[in-house]
Amino acid sequence: MTSITHVIFDVDGLIVDTERCYTETISEICQRYGKTFTWEIKAKQMGQKEAVSAKIAIDELGLPLTVDEYLTEVRAKLEEKLPHAQLLPGAEKLIRHLHKQKIPIAVATGSDKWGFAKKTAPHAELFSLFHHAVCASDDPDVKHGKPEPDCFLVCAERFPDQPKADKVLVLEDAPNGVEAGIKAGMHVVWVPDPRADQSGLSGKVDQILESLEQFVPEKFGLPPYSS
Ligand SMILES: O=c1[nH]cc([C@@H]2O[C@H](COP(=O)(O)O)[C@@H](O)[C@H]2O)c(=O)[nH]1
Numbered sequence: 001m002t003s004i005t006h007v008i009f010d011v012d013g014l015i016v017d018t019e020r021c022y023t024e025t026i027s028e029i030c031q032r033y034g035k036t037f038t039w040e041i042k043a044k045q046m047g048q049k050e051a052v053s054a055k056i057a058i059d060e061l062g063l064p065l066t067v068d069e070y071l072t073e074v075r076a077k078l079e080e081k082l083p084h085a086q087l088l089p090g091a092e093k094l095i096r097h098l099h100k101q102k103i104p105i106a107v108a109t110g111s112d113k114w115g116f117a118k119k120t121a122p123h124a125e126l127f128s129l130f131h132h133a134v135c136a137s138d139d140p141d142v143k144h145g146k147p148e149p150d151c152f153l154v155c156a157e158r159f160p161d162q163p164k165a166d167k168v169l170v171l172e173d174a175p176n177g178v179e180a181g182i183k184a185g186m187h188v189v190w191v192p193d194p195r196a197d198q199s200g201l202s203g204k205v206d207q208i209l210e211s212l213e214q215f216v217p218e219k220f221g222l223p224p225y226s227s
């Protein structure tokens with residue numbers, strides 16, 4: 001029986017529906033140059049640090065933009081879209097439950113601090129329940145973004161009681177994030193985008209769920225919702 005003591009949440013596409021904002025934003029930029037933003041390119045970007053994500057789109061689509069120009073355009077559009085991103089099903093209930101049961105929880109995201117602030121502002125009280133947040137793009141301790149394990153290892157280290165990897169559960173939506181959690185030696189529950197190719201990862205994760213509404217805490221030794 002898996003006995004989890006700490007839970008690390010991804011943010012984009014797991015707690016808040018910000019992946020929709022990214023898809024709209026990057027599609028609009030690509031269309032301006034007659035290019036199409038595909039799921040394949042999106043999947044490579046998800047979880048990466050901002051500058052790496054930018055380079056992926058620029059290189060793969062041949063966008064006539066520097067990384068800074070791309071990020072400036074993306075941020076301008078996200079500024080309008082992010083405040084309207086809704087919480088995803090089951091996320092708030094699970095976060096509040098774990099916090100109430102005094103289970104240490106934190107977030108680890110590929111975002112930079114600017115993006116994290118924009119994504120969490122409409123849900124500030126809920127995000128205040130997390131012990132800490134690791135924003136890979138701006139964190140000097142995070143050498144490599146997802147799919148490398150750095151952000152999850154740094155996030156686990158920043159809990160006062162520094163749990164061992166196999167006591168930590170990672171909740172992720174992105175293939176890169178799932179790979180990072182696995183490389184960190186942690187348990188992983190994957191809530192994938194329906195378009196994700198599950199073949200390579202399904203055997204390596206503890207569970208694949210359609211949404212966090214399907215999450216059963218006691219399956220991981222966590223207090224049941226009824227408690
Ligand atoms: O369509 C996209 N989704 C997500 C990203 C990247 O993924 C990060 C969110 O990853 P995570 O869910 O691990 O926080 C964003 O900050 C951004 O860098 C992207 O570039 N394009």
Ligand SMILES: [Mg+2]
Binds near residue numbers: 010172173174
């Ligand atoms: Mg995500």
